[in-house]
Amino acid sequence: MAYLRGLNGYYTTSDICRELHIKRQTALNYICKLRKMGHIHETIHTQPERTYFIKQSKKIIAKRGLTDLLNSLLPAEFQLHEKYEHFVWGKYPPEKAFADALKTKKARFVLASIILFRKIKNWKLLFKCAKGDRKKAGALYDLARKEMPKIRRMDKRTYTALLKSPKEPPYFVGNAKASADYLQISKKWGVFIPFSRKDIERIL
Amino acid sequence: MIEHSEQIRLFNSIGANLKRRLCAYAIGGTALMFHGLKERTKDIDLVFLNEKDRRNFTYALQQQGYLNALRNIKTLIIDYDKMKYKPMRFESHGKPNFDLFLKNIGPHVFSKSMKERCIQMHDFGNFRIFVTLPEDILFLKSITDRLTDKEDADLIAKNLNVDWKIIYAEAKKQKTLFFLKRFLKELKEQFGTDVPRNLLKY
Numbered sequence: 154m155a156y157l158r159g160l161n162g163y164y165t166t167s168d169i170c171r172e173l174h175i176k177r178q179t180a181l182n183y184i185c186k187l188r189k190m191g192h193i194h195e196t197i198h199t200q201p202e203r204t205y206f207i208k209q210s211k212k213i214i215a216k217r218g219l220t221d222l223l224n225s226l227l228p229a230e231f232q233l234h235e236k237y238e239h240f241v242w243g244k245y246p247p248e249k250a251f252a253d254a255l256k257t258k259k260a261r262f263v264l265a266s267i268i269l270f271r272k273i274k275n276w277k278l279l280f281k282c283a284k285g286d287r288k289k290a291g292a293l294y295d296l297a298r299k300e301m302p303k304i305r306r307m308d309k310r311t312y313t314a315l316l317k318s319p320k321e322p323p324y325f326v327g328n329a330k331a332s333a334d335y336l337q338i339s340k341k342w343g344v345f346i347p348f349s350r351k352d353i354e355r356i357l
Numbered sequence: 358m359i360e361h362s363e364q365i366r367l368f369n370s371i372g373a374n375l376k377r378r379l380c381a382y383a384i385g386g387t388a389l390m391f392h393g394l395k396e397r398t399k400d401i402d403l404v405f406l407n408e409k410d411r412r413n414f415t416y417a418l419q420q421q422g423y424l425n426a427l428r429n430i431k432t433l434i435i436d437y438d439k440m441k442y443k444p445m446r447f448e449s450h451g452k453p454n455f456d457l458f459l460k461n462i463g464p465h466v467f468s469k470s471m472k473e474r475c476i477q478m479h480d481f482g483n484f485r486i487f488v489t490l491p492e493d494i495l496f497l498k499s500i501t502d503r504l505t506d507k508e509d510a511d512l513i514a515k516n517l518n519v520d521w522k523i524i525y526a527e528a529k530k531q532k533t534l535f536f537l538k539r540f541l542k543e544l545k546e547q548f549g550t551d552v553p554r555n556l557l558k559y
Binding site: 194210212213215218236237238239240241242243245 | 362363365366368369372475476477478479480481482487
């Protein structure tokens, strides 16, 4: 790492100039690069110069969890609240979030998960993450394609694989039966979609 | 000793090695780091609620170069062979030790109420950690006699608004009130911690 050059600890701009034998502007450019790369863990506003805590390892920041991700996509009138503060350390793609939302078995979360189809691109990952709920995932995809604009089209291979996946419990939530609005989709996938058209309008 | 960022890196690498999602509850110094009260800890303490999850976790640890330190834990716990839910310890040179408990932490039980009180959930790939409340961490430390545990308890009491009712109720339920009161009395004498008077009376 050319910008690090053995820096490890608390440094001001003058310290970096002295340590690396570079000019002040070069040191400031290095600090900017290190901040973008995640090596500056702390910035302390000391006088007369700021002090930077530079480490060889990158700073890891938790990403927002399922509830925060869904709330960022949902309208203000339909927001979710959960008991847990959910932190994700690492990647949390929308495909994984969708599978997690289905697993919660909570009506509002399952309904809200439909909005994630606006972001889902990796159908192979969705297929892998939705193990155990594949038919439900496929049914919600059909529902999203019907009701929401600009949903990416799933490739035929994944769609067929979802359709041919093993039988699973048909209920999304509790013992809720299929609503009359989406009977055709429910019959095709062998699951009970409990949401009506009015429910879908609430999340759009 | 391990810092918080190194701990997260370690959990991420363990989570990447797990084939299926499993859950554990963080107690002790690990939990205090998630609460932002501590910067580093000596060991990583985790509680599992079923043996299958703990076994899968140990496989992932072994892939990281950890070995089961059965001999060492037997020297620490006298009645180890008589215990129903035996704790496990995994060690690796240059890395922090893992203490893996199953439902029980010594004479304390990781109760359903403790499980329901957790509000922080952290995902590291397929590894999900629930962080116990500081009140429950303090309660679980009340059975030991170690200075470091008393320092941690003092840290919790001084930096957070501790709900002593939760600790009292849990100790009463698990019939360890005597040990709790003794621990809190020692805490007040050694560190000057502000403890409610009714918890100091025997």
